[in-house]
Amino acid sequence: MIDVRDAMVVYPGAERPALDGVSLTLSPGESVAMLGANGSGKSTLARLCNALLLPSAGTVSVDGMDTRDAEALWDVRSRVGFVQQNPENQIVGTVAEEDVAFGPENLGVPAGELRRRVDDALEAVGLAGMQRREPHLLSDGQKQRLAIAGALAMRPAYLVLDEPTAMLDGTGRAEVAAVLKTLRDEGVGILHITHQLAEAADADRLVVLSEGRIVYEGTPFGLMGEPEYAGRYGVDLPHMAVLTAELRAKGIDVPAPMLDAESVVEALWR
Amino acid sequence: MRVPVAFGQYVPVDSPIHALDAKTKMGLVAAFTAGVFMVDGFPGLAVMALVVVATVAVSRVPWHIAIRGVRALSFILAFTLLAHGLRWNPATVTLVRLGPLAVDGPGLVTGVFFAARIMLLVVGTSLLTLTTTPVQLTDGLERVMRPLEVVRFPAGEVAMMLTIALRFIPTTAAEAEKIVIAQTARGARFDEGGPIRRARAFVPVLVPLFINLFRRAEDLALAMESRCYRGGRGRTRLNASVMRPADWMTLAFATAVMIAVGVAL
Numbered sequence: 347m348i349d350v351r352d353a354m355v356v357y358p359g360a361e362r363p364a365l366d367g368v369s370l371t372l373s374p375g376e377s378v379a380m381l382g383a384n385g386s387g388k389s390t391l392a393r394l395c396n397a398l399l400l401p402s403a404g405t406v407s408v409d410g411m412d413t414r415d416a417e418a419l420w421d422v423r424s425r426v427g428f429v430q431q432n433p434e435n436q437i438v439g440t441v442a443e444e445d446v447a448f449g450p451e452n453l454g455v456p457a458g459e460l461r462r463r464v465d466d467a468l469e470a471v472g473l474a475g476m477q478r479r480e481p482h483l484l485s486d487g488q489k490q491r492l493a494i495a496g497a498l499a500m501r502p503a504y505l506v507l508d509e510p511t512a513m514l515d516g517t518g519r520a521e522v523a524a525v526l527k528t529l530r531d532e533g534v535g536i537l538h539i540t541h542q543l544a545e546a547a548d549a550d551r552l553v554v555l556s557e558g559r560i561v562y563e564g565t566p567f568g569l570m571g572e573p574e575y576a577g578r579y580g581v582d583l584p585h586m587a588v589l590t591a592e593l594r595a596k597g598i599d600v601p602a603p604m605l606d607a608e609s610v611v612e613a614l615w616r
Numbered sequence: 617m618r619v620p621v622a623f624g625q626y627v628p629v630d631s632p633i634h635a636l637d638a639k640t641k642m643g644l645v646a647a648f649t650a651g652v653f654m655v656d657g658f659p660g661l662a663v664m665a666l667v668v669v670a671t672v673a674v675s676r677v678p679w680h681i682a683i684r685g686v687r688a689l690s691f692i693l694a695f696t697l698l699a700h701g702l703r704w705n706p707a708t709v710t711l712v713r714l715g716p717l718a719v720d721g722p723g724l725v726t727g728v729f730f731a732a733r734i735m736l737l738v739v740g741t742s743l744l745t746l747t748t749t750p751v752q753l754t755d756g757l758e759r760v761m762r763p764l765e766v767v768r769f770p771a772g773e774v775a776m777m778l779t780i781a782l783r784f785i786p787t788t789a790a791e792a793e794k795i796v797i798a799q800t801a802r803g804a805r806f807d808e809g810g811p812i813r814r815a816r817a818f819v820p821v822l823v824p825l826f827i828n829l830f831r832r833a834e835d836l837a838l839a840m841e842s843r844c845y846r847g848g849r850g851r852t853r854l855n856a857s858v859m860r861p862a863d864w865m866t867l868a869f870a871t872a873v874m875i876a877v878g879v880a881l
Contacts, residue, residue: 398842420844420846423841423842423843423844424844427842428838428839428842430835430838430839432832432835434787434832435831436836436838437783438779438780438783438836438839438840438843439783440751440779440782441751443855444854444855447854448840448843449843449844451853452843452845452846453844454850454851454852455852457852457853460852461854464854480786482786482787482790493839497842500843500844
């Protein structure tokens with residue numbers, strides 16, 4: 347379990363803390379979506395999870411290992427895969443397989459096992475057969491899936507993704523979402539930071555951050571029933587969620603909240 | 617306007633030379649260089665020339681590409697010839713005389729010898745980069761430099777830097793192109809005026825390009841740390857380059873030939 351407890355992060359020279367007493371847990375096989383406006387502390391929280399950043403106060407532990415423990419650093423990082431927003435900037439290798447191999451190479455995984463891990467990871471993200479492809483010849487969606495494969499090759503128990511779809515088009519988004527869903531079902535714990543509530547709809551839990559504090563924690567659907575509340579924290583609801591909420595406010599009985607136009611139409615007809 | 621990328625000189629054809637390990641080829645270049653410097657007469661050079669011609673033929677690198685390096689050196693070659701061949705007011709008898717300027721027979725021969733030696737060196741050594749991809753070269757270099765780690769030379773880190781540089785060349789070129797287009801859309805002209813003015817026109821391209829590069833470097837550092845990069849020590853390799861028996865045999869044979877020719881001729 348990733349266990350963030352009362353974490354506080356103050357960047358040097360900043361007026362207010364980037365994170366102000368945040369507590370959050372993530373278990374294997376669980377998917378947590380995190381939303382919040384820019385500057386709400388989402389990326390800071392993500393970086394706490396794999397010891398890229400240490401809390402100024404409070405603790406962060408991964409499967410019982412404190413991230414401040416220098417001895418456990420590499421164990422923590424190999425257990426928590428990290429994927430960033432820009433697909434281009436996190437690819438190290440000159441061809442796909444070399445990039446996927448980078449993590450396990452650093453861990454000193456021997457050659458035979460290394461090859462198996464690389465091929466498995468590429469397969470898991472749907473890039474089987476692209477071993478020798480050069481990164482700049484991949485689409486953005488493929489690049490981001492390659493980055494996920496690079497994290498998977500370390501066989502992590504958790505995956506922290508900091509707005510992995512922000513720079514992707516619709517196709518790319520769908521590709522990444524499908525991969526994340528499969529991984530969750532296979533038992534990887536997923537912390538998915540996003541701006542799109544629609545992407546968070548499948549998550550087991552939704553967390554909204556604002557000014558370094560958690561302002562909502564619950565089911566994604568719970569938030570969708572509260573458009574005004576969501577709006578206050580810079581979360582844009584899908585159109586249909588806003589519509590159903592307004593219909594209900596006007597006393598029209600529709601089951602809330604719904605995401606696709608078809609089920610709304612059906613409910614109204616009934 | 618396209619930004620040209622000089623991306624290596626690798627000639628992608630299949631040949632026995634291409635198939636050799638990069639480390640083997642580096643060894644061959646070293647042996648060849650030593651051989652060329654050891655021979656001290658035209659018979660020796662002739663043998664070396666034969667070796668070069670045969671190797672180029674086997675490598676299937678087109679001739680006009682193989683001798684490209686010589687053309688770039690034509691000024692140095694001409695200078696070598698003239699420096700050795702021309703005499704000012706010589707006391708001895710010479711071949712041709714033009715006022716105080718004279719062409720000196722033995723001097724000219726020496727000039728031809730040195731010029732031929734430079735040509736052979738250039739053509740022979742350029743075969744390394746013509747038949748080896750930059751990535752293979754970097755890997756080979758890491759292995760060849762590894763003994764230097766004893767004196768704390770960071771061989772693994774240097775190789776990693778080179779690999780990352782190679783990886784980001786196409787990305788950076790694409791970005792430069794994007795910025796050039798963006799600046800052109802705002803009225804910047806890159807095709808006007810003399811060389812200085814043109815160079816200055818590229819400042820508005822270079823500044824955003826470098827800012828973006830720094831940003832990239834930060835992201836990349838995070839990505840590398842996240843994936844447990846901690847320097848070259850303890851790293852294993854997915855595609856470790858290995859020297860096969862054919863590599864060792866080629867290297868041994870070529871080194872023996874070079875020493876024999878160098879000593880005998």
